[in-house]
Amino acid sequence: MVSNEPEEKAGDGLFQLMLEAESVLTQLLTLNSPAPSDSIVQKLSAHEIQDMQHHVMPDEHPRDLTSVLQQAMTVFDNRMRLNHPNCFSYMPACPSSLAHLGDLLTSLCNVNAVSWDVSSGPSAVEKAMIAWLGAQLGLPESVGGCFVSGGSMANMAAIIAARDEILHPTQRRDAVIYISDQTHISILKALHMTGFMEYQVHKMPTDDEFRIDVDVLQRTINADRKSGLVPFLLVASCGSTNTGSIDPLHALADIARDEGLWLHVDGAYGASIALSDKHRYLVDGISRADSVSWDGHKWLFQTYGCGIVLTRHVGSLLRSFAVDAEYINSVSAPQGNTNFYNLGPELSRPARAMSLWLTVKTLGRRRMGEMIDQGFLLAHTADHNIRQYKNWTIAAPTVASIVVFRYAPRGLGEEDLDALNKAISQRLLAENVASILTTKIRGRTTLRMCTMNPLARTETIEDLIFQVDKLAQSEHHKIFPKIAKVPHTLCQECPGIEVFEDVH
Numbered sequence: 001m002v003s004n005e006p007e008e009k010a011g012d013g014l015f016q017l018m019l020e021a022e023s024v025l026t027q028l029l030t031l032n033s034p035a036p037s038d039s040i041v042q043k044l045s046a047h048e049i050q051d052m053q054h055h056v057m058p059d060e061h062p063r064d065l066t067s068v069l070q071q072a073m074t075v076f077d078n079r080m081r082l083n084h085p086n087c088f089s090y091m092p093a094c095p096s097s098l099a100h101l102g103d104l105l106t107s108l109c110n111v112n113a114v115s116w117d118v119s120s121g122p123s124a125v126e127k128a129m130i131a132w133l134g135a136q137l138g139l140p141e142s143v144g145g146c147f148v149s150g151g152s153m154a155n156m157a158a159i160i161a162a163r164d165e166i167l168h169p170t171q172r173r174d175a176v177i178y179i180s181d182q183t184h185i186s187i188l189k190a191l192h193m194t195g196f197m198e199y200q201v202h203k204m205p206t207d208d209e210f211r212i213d214v215d216v217l218q219r220t221i222n223a224d225r226k227s228g229l230v231p232f233l234l235v236a237s238c239g240s241t242n243t244g245s246i247d248p249l250h251a252l253a254d255i256a257r258d259e260g261l262w263l264h265v266d267g268a269y270g271a272s273i274a275l276s277d278k279h280r281y282l283v284d285g286i287s288r289a290d291s292v293s294w295d296g297h298k299w300l301f302q303t304y305g306c307g308i309v310l311t312r313h314v315g316s317l318l319r320s321f322a323v324d325a326e327y328i329n330s331v332s333a334p335q336g337n338t339n340f341y342n343l344g345p346e347l348s349r350p351a352r353a354m355s356l357w358l359t360v361k362t363l364g365r366r367r368m369g370e371m372i373d374q375g376f377l378l379a380h381t382a383d384h385n386i387r388q389y390k391n392w393t394i395a396a397p398t399v400a401s402i403v404v405f406r407y408a409p410r411g412l413g414e415e416d417l418d419a420l421n422k423a424i425s426q427r428l429l430a431e432n433v434a435s436i437l438t439t440k441i442r443g444r445t446t447l448r449m450c451t452m453n454p455l456a457r458t459e460t461i462e463d464l465i466f467q468v469d470k471l472a473q474s475e476h477h478k479i480f481p482k483i484a485k486v487p488h489t490l491c492q493e494c495p496g497i498e499v500f501e502d503v504h
């Protein structure tokens with residue numbers, strides 16, 4: 001008699017493994033939809049970091065997968081949940097489940113999207129997505145570009161293309177780049193990495209709407225030319241990180257055209273507005289850019305790192321990035337195409353276009369646009385509600401999905417208000433009410449909310465602003481009890497504490 005015992009055992013083991021896998025999968029699926037009561041942030045102390053580093057260290061011995069996975073979950077528990085419904089800090093990535101699905105497929109197929117020989121299917125999708133994204137911005141059909149890891153790399157690729165296109169190598173020392181006081185730090189980082197010195201970067205002031213001052217810019221260019229400098233690159237923000245402001249793109253395109261400058265538009269956050277039927281007009285003029293950076297992991301609902309660099313001068317990317325070697329000579333691109341390793345800084349890279357394609361192809365452009373509109377609605381709801389409460393100021397016009405606001409009760413100096421707003425932000429997070437971090441607007445500490453989660457509802461925002469106001473009043477009384485004494489009125493919520501009449 002042939003015993004079936006081994007099979008039964010194997011079957012038992014398999015069944016057990018399936019149960020474990022199922023339980024892990026169930027846990028994983030909940031990661032994408034944190035409940036309001038879940039922690040927005042969980043952070044290791046310095047001591048716990050040391051402890052964790054000790055425990056996660058691999059050694060000579062194998063471990064069972066379940067325990068390692070459990071450890072991985074503990075590791076990931078210690079993070080800011082950027083897709084938490086009450087997380088409004090940074091540019092809170094809120095990936096669509098479709099993006100996760102696209103990622104999973106991409107990871108399982110593990111394509112090296114370096115060249116057409118190795119990745120003809122995903123390269124065709126990348127080419128199609130570059131054309132589609134370019135068309136959304138109104139760039140010409142000849143648009144080229146590639147997917148990179150994020151906005152920083154997209155900005156750097158564009159700066160390199162501009163440098164090599166416009167400047168003779170002997171001019172690099174005298175070259176000048178124009179940015180504004182709202183330009184993202186990644187531009188400065190890229191300029192540094194590409195060999196430009198700080199003195200070559202001329203930072204223009206911005207107006208009351210945090211848009212680059214075009215008159216000052218023109219005067220500075222004139223003066224620079226008179227001094228023998230070589231203006232060559234103008235960087236516009238299409239959705240600045242601080243306030244969401246959008247530079248006057250047409251006016252900048254006019255200057256770039258007249259002065260022979262390369263116009264790079266940093267649209268890492270704001271280029272997505274072009275997908276919205278309602279709000280597209282705000283980015284009018286982006287079609288005139290020489291290059292644009294755009295992030296899928298910001299307002300296109302992708303996971304990290306999905307960045308895109310687009311340019312109307314695809315030949316310039318090629319000139320800057322094309323390389324050759326005997327071991328890659330044989331890799332050929334079909335007629336009219338270029339291997340992607342010749343259009344950007346990387347060689348081996350994942351097929352980053354796939355998950356964005358899967359998302360857009362499934363949802364369609366219009367639905368994506370509506371998801372972006374929801375971000376506008378939430379931010380304008382926040383803006384409107386903040387204005388209903390006493391002692392709040394809106395620090396910059398709410399243009400897109402970013403609101404900057406400051407609690408400014410009378411009787412406190414600017415520095416005390418800075419401290420108060422910082423304390424409000426910290427307490428909101430400590431009490432798990434919301435992650436609303438601070439930024440500096442014209443040098444003053446200000447609360448900043450970025451509302452990009454398409455699943456969030458306006459009622460949640462209304463309720464949140466109510467809570468923020470209550471917490472702000474209480475924090476005011478807590479840290480400035482003495483100042484809050486004149487003129488004598490008793491606070492209802494904090495018995496024994498005397499406050500200004502207009503505090504509530």
Ligand SMILES: Cc1ncc(COP(=O)(O)O)c(C=O)c1O
Nearest residue numbers: 150151152184186241266268269
């Ligand atoms: C306007 C802007 N540009 C560029 C970047 C850099 O993008 P990444 O973090 O994807 O490198 C950011 C990031 O927040 C940004 O807000």
